[in-house]
Amino acid sequence: MTSATERRNATLSVAIAAYFLSYAFRVAPSTLATRLAESFHTTASALGFMSSVYFWVTVVMQIPAGILSDRVGPRRLIAMGCLIVAGGAALFGLTPDYSGAVIGRLFIGLGSSVLFVSMIKLIAVHFPPHQFATMTGVGMLLGASGSVAAGAPLAWATDLFGWRNLSLAGAGLTGLLALLAWQLIPDNPQPHAQAGHPEADTRAWPDVIRTLLKHPQIQAAFVVNFGFTGSFMSFSGLWLGSLLVQAKGLSLADCGVFSSVFFIAFAIGSTLIGRVSDALGSRKVLIMLMGALFLCSLAWFSLPGPVRAPVLALNLALMGLSASGFTLSWACAKDATSPAHAGMAVSIVNTGGFLGAALLQQVSGYWIDHLRRGRSHLNTDLSTYGAQDFNVCLLLHMATVAIALLAAAVLRDKVAATPPSPIAMQPLPTR
Numbered sequence: 074m075t076s077a078t079e080r081r082n083a084t085l086s087v088a089i090a091a092y093f094l095s096y097a098f099r100v101a102p103s104t105l106a107t108r109l110a111e112s113f114h115t116t117a118s119a120l121g122f123m124s125s126v127y128f129w130v131t132v133v134m135q136i137p138a139g140i141l142s143d144r145v146g147p148r149r150l151i152a153m154g155c156l157i158v159a160g161g162a163a164l165f166g167l168t169p170d171y172s173g174a175v176i177g178r179l180f181i182g183l184g185s186s187v188l189f190v191s192m193i194k195l196i197a198v199h200f201p202p203h204q205f206a207t208m209t210g211v212g213m214l215l216g217a218s219g220s221v222a223a224g225a226p227l228a229w230a231t232d233l234f235g236w237r238n239l240s241l242a243g244a245g246l247t248g249l250l251a252l253l254a255w256q257l258i259p260d261n262p263q264p265h266a267q268a269g270h271p272e273a274d275t276r277a278w279p280d281v282i283r284t285l286l287k288h289p290q291i292q293a294a295f296v297v298n299f300g301f302t303g304s305f306m307s308f309s310g311l312w313l314g315s316l317l318v319q320a321k322g323l324s325l326a327d328c329g330v331f332s333s334v335f336f337i338a339f340a341i342g343s344t345l346i347g348r349v350s351d352a353l354g355s356r357k358v359l360i361m362l363m364g365a366l367f368l369c370s371l372a373w374f375s376l377p378g379p380v381r382a383p384v385l386a387l388n389l390a391l392m393g394l395s396a397s398g399f400t401l402s403w404a405c406a407k408d409a410t411s412p413a414h415a416g417m418a419v420s421i422v423n424t425g426g427f428l429g430a431a432l433l434q435q436v437s438g439y440w441i442d443h444l445r446r447g448r449s450h451l452n453t454d455l456s457t458y459g460a461q462d463f464n465v466c467l468l469l470h471m472a473t474v475a476i477a478l479l480a481a482a483v484l485r486d487k488v489a490a491t492p493p494s495p496i497a498m499q500p501l502p503t504r
Contacts, residue, residue, distance in 0.1 A: 081199050083257045088192040089215045091151050091250050094243060095158060095185035096219030097227075099127060099306070100336070103314035104227050104329055105236050112236075113171040117315075117462075121438025123175050124311045127182035128431035132424055134186035139420025140278050147191035148258040154191070155251035157184030159244045166240030184247075192216065193419045195258075197407060203351060205407055210347025213400055217343060220309065220336035228329025278417070285418055290409040293483045294402040295425040300477025301364050301399040303429015304470040308371070309335065309396070311434050312470075316463050321380045334386050338393030346397045347404070356401045356408070357484040363398025364481060366391060368474045375467050399426070399477075405484055429473055437466040 102109060102124040110120055141150055161180025168174050196208045230239055285291055313335065317328040342363075350359055370392035406422040441462050 080259070084259065085192075085195055085199070085212070087250065087254050087257050088147065088151060088188070088195050089212055091155055091188045091247070091254065092192050092212065092216035093219040093222075094247050094250065095154075095181075095188045096217055097223040098158065098162065098181050098185065098219075098243065100220045100310045101223045101227060103309060103311050104223055104325075104332060105231065106311060106315045107318055107325065108231065108236055109174075113174055115171060116438075117441040118435075118438035119171065121311065121434045123171070123178055125431045125434035126175055126178045127185070127310075128306065128427045128434065130179050130182040131186040131427040132431055134183060135190070135420040135424040135427060136282065136417070138187040138190045139417040140282070141187065142190050142194040142420075143414060143417055144278065146260055147195050148254060148260050150187040150191045151254040151258060152251045154184040154187040155247045155254060158188075159184075159248040159251065162240050162244035162247060166237040166244065189216075190420050190423065193403065193407075202408075205351075205404060207344075207347040207351050209400060209403060210344035210397075213343035213347075213397070214340045217336065217340045221333050221340060224333030224336055225326070225329035226333075228325050232326070281414055281417055282421070285410065285414065285421055288409050289483070290485055291406050291418060291421055293480050294405040294422045296480035297360060297364075297402045297405075297477045297484070298399060298422050298425035299429040300473040300475070300480065301360070301367070301396075302402070302423075302426030303431075303433055304371070304473045304477075305367070305396045305399060306426060306430035307433035307437065308466075308470050309339075310430065312437060312463065312466050316374060316466075320374075320463050321385070331385060331389055335389040335393040338390040339396050340393075342394040342397030343400050346401060350401055350404065356405050357481060360398050360401050360481045360484065361478055363395040364474055364478045366395035367398070368471055368478070370395060371467055371471050371474065375464055408485075433469060433473060437469050440465045440469070 102120070106120060109115070109123070113119075113123075115123065138150070158181050161177045161182075161184060163177075164180065165174055165177030168177060192212055193209065196212060197205065200208045227239065309332075313332060314328050317323045317331060318325065323331065346359060346363070350356055353359075370388055373388050402422055403419050406418040410418045444462065444465060
């Protein structure tokens with residue numbers, strides 16, 4: 074193994090580890106929903122808002138994160154992002170009240186918002202175009218394993234140590250990663266050469282953003298992310314745990330086990346679908362197939378009657394596997410531009426997913442509480458909610474997936490050998 078390969082592996086390892094922890098923080102409220110509701114005395118809408126703050130700040134930061142990843146570089150972004158996440162996690166673990174938890178969650182989202190785009194940027198500059206979807210899948214497999222850690226392991230550890238102590242431990246680990254990022258990630262990684270895409274483009278970033286926003290492929294991928302990714306992140310990041318405990322009658326430990334089945338399947342699917350896509354040269358068909366399967370898996374939860382453990386595990390495995398289909402929307406965005414602008418293109422598309430997740434978590438919580446209050450003899454303590462209360466949540470998530478399927482129908486089906494760039498590559502003199 075050459076020294077260059079070793080440096081590349083060390084760089085990507087730090088970026089993936091940072092993404093791992095940010096992913097764990099993102100989905101932890103799903104496993105801890107009942108504990109958080111008890112600690113802060115929240116309703117479903119209040120819990121939905123607290124969780125969605127992560128996504129709202131990420132929505133605002135996605136395009137700036139893409140710009141910074143292309144102009145400033147991943148080293149500074151990952152180091153600073155990890156420090157901010159560490160501060161937010163520490164506040165979240167220490168605060169005695171709901172408002173402090175919201176602020177802590179906001180800082181966790183702010184720091185996490187730059188970590189994924191930075192990882193994608195590093196993959197884009199270190200690997201050739203035909204390996205991009207595969208390597209993105211590998212990054213997702215390893216990084217999204219944080220969601221597995223936030224399932225059964227988090228539930229078990231919460232029973233032993235309490236969720237506050239675990240939040241503080243996460244803060245310490247994330248702070249350590251900030252130091253490693255500063256030491257190991259190079260300042261200006263050089264892009265892998267890509268035929269037809271000169272890298273010396275010094276156009277002003279507003280011009281680049283405007284051109285990217287007009288590209289039909291990026292517009293369609295944005296809507297796919299809004300519906301597909303938004304539904305996945307909202308459901309898995311908050312409502313899955315509540316539904317399993319409140320509506321299906323599982324214990325917190327069992328909820329963690331079944332949630333882990335979902336996230337393990339998602340992590341495995343993320344790397345497999347990238348390989349399949351690169352091998353077939355197709356994005357569109359796989360996105361539509363996986364989206365339809367994810368929609369059916371969501372619908373299964375609305376079926377009445379008792380839940381059998383093997384059937385529940387199978388449905389969650391299929392759901393997690395199919396959820397990996399949304400990761401191809403990033404490859405669609407990257408196919409539409411050059412590695413020099415991969416950060417901006419992916420960040421634009423990724424904005425749709427976080428926007429969808431933020432809206433779904435908040436709107437779902439509002440409607441669950443609204444319909445609950447309509448039955449005036451019932452209280453709005455989240456721990457007393459049942460299957461009927463979560464049906465509206467399922468319907469909202471299913472509707473957004475249907476929107477994503479419509480958008481996927483207009484995506485370009487084949488991955489071109491030399492992907493067309495929306496950026497007119499006429500380099501200006503270096504300023």
